[in-house]
Amino acid sequence: MAKSGVQTRRSAVYLLDQVLGEGRLMSELIGAGALERLEPQERARAQRLAMETLRGLERADRMLQKHLQKYPPLTVRNVLRLATVELCQGGAAHGVVNDAVEIVARNKRTQSMKGLVNAVLRKVAAQGAEAWNILRVPRLPKWLRGPMVAAYGPETVAAMEAAHFAGAPLDLTARGDAAAVAEAVGGTLLETGSVRLMEAGQVSKLAGFASGEWWVQDAAAAIPAKVLNAQEGEHVLDLCAAPGGKTMQIAASGAKVTAVDDNPARMERVRENLERTGLNAELIVGDVMSQKGSYDAVLLDAPCSATGTIRRHPDLPHAKDGSEFGELIGMQSWMIDHALSLVKPGGRLVFCTCSLLPDEGEVQVEEAVARHKDVTVDRAALELPGIDPAWITEEGGLRLRPDYWADRGGMDGFYVACLRKAG
Incomplete structure (x- = not known):
């Protein structure tokens, strides 16, 4: 179980390195088989961890900057970011910190920083959700936020940023009777006719998937x-x-x-x-x-x-x-x-x-x-x-x-x- 957790988190850090260091999109990485060595459940978890870290990136950096005199190399920084988001969203400190230290220790270029990672994350864990929740909702990068504010105004853009930070539920479009689909999957029928699931789990296991009663949209x-x-x-x-x-x-x-x-x-x-x-x-x-x-x-x-x-x-x-x-x-x-x-x-x-x-x-x-x-x-x-x-x-x-x-x-x-x- 521990090895599985390390590998999953290590894969999530790889995704972060590629997005933040190489400017690659997550869909492109997944399509190219970036996570193919993982079991389906762990593959989904690695992707989710990376996405949650990207949503909370600004908050993670604000939490970490209190404990860093200078920023470490990107991979180490992404290990810290990933662990910080997990810790502040209720992750078990022992497992999160140990896995973060092991990920850094496995790499010859970063193993000298395992002590730093351990010390910083122990401090983050001590602060936890209380310090995290008082930070502002993460903002869009300046290159995008500027045009958005010009088009909609700062208050509307702030509301959109809150929606981005909250993530998205799963919506389905029914081939036929949307009300029947909503009842079968335990979802809500929206006014526009879509079916919404706030907690979906594995999509292919939902009622009606195999028989083609609906598709994700x-x-x-x-x-x-x-x-x-x-x-x-x-x-x-x-x-x-x-x-x-x-x-x-x-x-x-x-x-x-x-x-x-x-x-x-x-x-x-x-x-x-x-x-x-x-x-x-x-x-x-x-x-x-x-x-x-x-x-x-x-x-x-x-x-x-x-x-x-x-x-x-x-x-x-x-x-x-x-x-x-x-x-x-x-x-x-x-x-x-x-x-x-x-x-x-x-x-x-x-x-x-x-x-x-x-x-x-x-x-x-x-x-x-x-x-x-x-x-x-x-x-x-x-x-x-x-x-x-x-x-x-x-x-x-x-x-x-x-x-x-x-x-x-x-x-x-x-x-x-x-x-x-x-x-």
């Missing part, structure tokens, strides 16, 4: 397909479709759906989920911009900064620095123009991004309508159960934020708009 991520409102018999194009939640929503409506994405591995996940749920879609692995045809409706979930998903992916603000924003914003404009060229007269395009930045949402729609005189924003498409009219923005899109439903676990940040082409 944040409540906010499920809304764009609801706005699209695909009808039986319509031909719908889902662009940038992976990992496939929206594809399955459209397929479940009875519409004929063609899903396109340029990532073969992610499209394989779409194929697997379609098989599990018994739904059908035409899958194309290819460039979104090379697609041709004429469709009743198009859904474009455009590549973006993903800043709306930080409550689920706390590595994102630490692995990125905002340098790619300009390129992404330009790409989104081109994709909107191309997607509109694939919409039949009288048809509709739902544009969405999992971003909190107006340049990737509200501004894109304002500029698209200015470029295309035959396109209008369909506000009526947003009149859905659970959608607060206050979430609808001036240009007619829907702005979703992590601090919405804060008392129920929040939601991902998303922007959604329905563009209607003249008949």
